[in-house]
Amino acid sequence: MIKLSQQFSQISESQTVALSGMMAELKRDGVDVVALGAGEPDFDTPDSIKEAAITAIHKGYTKYTPADGIFELKQAITEWLADEYGAEYDPSQIVITCGAKHAVYQAIAAVCNPDDQVLLPAPYWVSYPEQIKLAGAHPVILPAKQEQGFKVTPEQLENALNDRIKLIILNNPSNPTGAVYSETELNSLVDVLASKSVFVLADEIYDKIVFKSNFVSLLKFSSIRERLLLINGVSKSFAMTGWRIGFLAADKSIIAGIRKFQGHTTSNPASVSQYAALQAYRGDKTFISKMVAEFAKRREYLYDRLMNIAGIECVPPQGAFYFFPDVSVFFGKKGNGQPIKNSLQLCQYLLQEHKVGAVPGSAFGMDTHVRLSFATSMEILEKAMDRIEEGLNALQ
Numbered sequence: 001m002i003k004l005s006q007q008f009s010q011i012s013e014s015q016t017v018a019l020s021g022m023m024a025e026l027k028r029d030g031v032d033v034v035a036l037g038a039g040e041p042d043f044d045t046p047d048s049i050k051e052a053a054i055t056a057i058h059k060g061y062t063k064y065t066p067a068d069g070i071f072e073l074k075q076a077i078t079e080w081l082a083d084e085y086g087a088e089y090d091p092s093q094i095v096i097t098c099g100a101k102h103a104v105y106q107a108i109a110a111v112c113n114p115d116d117q118v119l120l121p122a123p124y125w126v127s128y129p130e131q132i133k134l135a136g137a138h139p140v141i142l143p144a145k146q147e148q149g150f151k152v153t154p155e156q157l158e159n160a161l162n163d164r165i166k167l168i169i170l171n172n173p174s175n176p177t178g179a180v181y182s183e184t185e186l187n188s189l190v191d192v193l194a195s196k197s198v199f200v201l202a203d204e205i206y207d208k209i210v211f212k213s214n215f216v217s218l219l220k221f222s223s224i225r226e227r228l229l230l231i232n233g234v235s236k237s238f239a240m241t242g243w244r245i246g247f248l249a250a251d252k253s254i255i256a257g258i259r260k261f262q263g264h265t266t267s268n269p270a271s272v273s274q275y276a277a278l279q280a281y282r283g284d285k286t287f288i289s290k291m292v293a294e295f296a297k298r299r300e301y302l303y304d305r306l307m308n309i310a311g312i313e314c315v316p317p318q319g320a321f322y323f324f325p326d327v328s329v330f331f332g333k334k335g336n337g338q339p340i341k342n343s344l345q346l347c348q349y350l351l352q353e354h355k356v357g358a359v360p361g362s363a364f365g366m367d368t369h370v371r372l373s374f375a376t377s378m379e380i381l382e383k384a385m386d387r388i389e390e391g392l393n394a395l396q
Contacts, residue, residue, distance in 0.1 A: 011130050022348070023357050034384045035357030036372040039175065040241040041321070043294075045276075046287045049238065052279035053272050065271050067263035068255070069096025069247075073274050076281040077247055087219035089249050095258050096277075098269045100205045100233040100246030105131045106258045107229040107248055108167065111199045112137040116166035121152045122365035123324065125175045125203070129365075140165065141365060146315055146326060150177035154188040161192070167199040167229075170218065173206040176364045176371040177324040178317020183216040194223040201229045205246075208237040208288050210319040211296050226251055236320075237288055238280040245269055245277040295321050298374040298381055305385040306372075309392055321375040324361065328368035333395040340395065343367050354391035356384050 026033045074091035081087045097103040114136035121144045129139040144152045173180045202218040233246030306314050311329035335349040343360035350356050361369030
């Protein structure tokens with residue numbers, strides 16, 4: 001029997017894999033399955049960005065680039081950070097990565113040694129704990145409950161920090177909850193962090209998708225800038241998930257280390273994708289506001305539908321494109337004679353019996369909830385919610 005390395009063996013398989021397999025099998029059999037699981041905008045990449053990629057191909061920009069990305073794109077990102085957040089960065093403080101997920105892993109690996117601890121607020125994005133373990137560190141979960149808006153408090157943070165905590169991850173706006181920290185809330189957290197030596201990974205990939213609130217970046221706080229690892233990219237704001245371009249902004253010494261690591265692992269991100277991202281950062285950005293306005297309409301619709309289902313509790317998201325409702329009231333009931341004990345079983349029931357897909361909250365560290373994405377059309381949202389409502393009301 002072949003044995004994997006200890007590092008690979010400790011990685012947990014996503015709890016959504018079985019559901020994804022079931023959904024794919026149903027679709028192959030011609031079953032009409034609707035899903036609210038997508039973690040990507042359903043909008044097409046703007047034409048100007050696609051044209052920039054085509055132009056790059058015709059110009060022959062299809063060769064290796066520097067491992068940390070083309071200088072023009074790094075320069076454009078520094079201009080973007082200055083224009084949007086008043087943050088001054090040099091291109092030497094930027095590394096272009098194969099998507100923001102790649103940037104997150106490399107940031108963790110760059111600052112964490114084996115047996116270091118990483119403070120991880122829950123609910124969390126599914127890949128954070130596994131990436132922490134891949135880097136040889138240990139996740140320390142910090143619960144951010146629904147009654148506190150899925151946000152950690154400064155008191156929680158103060159009590160959780162110790163000498164073994166090397167890094168804290170703050171995903172703002174949040175996947176899966178859509179929570180967005182206000183400037184006052186961030187200021188209180190930064191007051192705690194400023195006197196500590198802990199690194200701060202700020203995953204702000206959803207920074208442009210916010211509703212009824214103003215987004216404040218951790219770039220605003222100079223007291224933690226030296227220890228700040230800022231993650232962002234083009235996937236969400238510019239509907240470019242498949243192009244795989246993210247970036248990390250950090251201290252020059254961290255970037256230099258990641259550049260060497262990347263040079264021995266992936267080498268450079270795809271050259272054509274980099275030129276497409278260059279157009280995204282330097283071109284017309286009215287697309288973003290139009291996309292967010294459409295997301296806002298879907299958000300209102302989905303919230304109304306959820307609030308009409310007896311027993312569901314839900315905090316409306318302030319950002320991103322997910323709802324994370326509490327569905328624990330349905331645990332202990334039966335669907336088609338089978339007991340529902342947790343979020344995974346509830347999602348399995350909805351998929352098998354009512355042909356609608358959702359993501360169990362257990363995948364995000366909070367089993368009492370499920371994640372529903374509204375990054376899909378109103379037509380699909382209506383059909384999905386009809387089926388979810390029917391399915392939940394049928395539980396006995």
